[in-house]
Amino acid sequence: MNNSPLSKTNYIIIGISVLIIIVGFALMGGSSTEIEFNPDVFSFRRITLAPIVCMIGFIGMIVGIMIHRKR
Numbered sequence: 001m002n003n004s005p006l007s008k009t010n011y012i013i014i015g016i017s018v019l020i021i022i023v024g025f026a027l028m029g030g031s032s033t034e035i036e037f038n039p040d041v042f043s044f045r046r047i048t049l050a051p052i053v054c055m056i057g058f059i060g061m062i063v064g065i066m067i068h069r070k071r
Helices: 008-028 044-066
Strands: none
Touching: 008 044
16 A cells, blocks of 8 residues: 555656756856856846746646645
């Protein structure tokens, strides 16, 4: 008898969500330069795309935890 509150599907969704969050944080990162002002900090990838990808990952994490298994 399996008494785990989460099923295999939950763990798969959570794992995919963690990978999406890692990709989002990797998109936020960039090269470090010695220049005082780097205009690349304000690029579309860092300001818009990366937070959207992270938010999708966090929503997927909530779904992975909250979804019920079929009995």
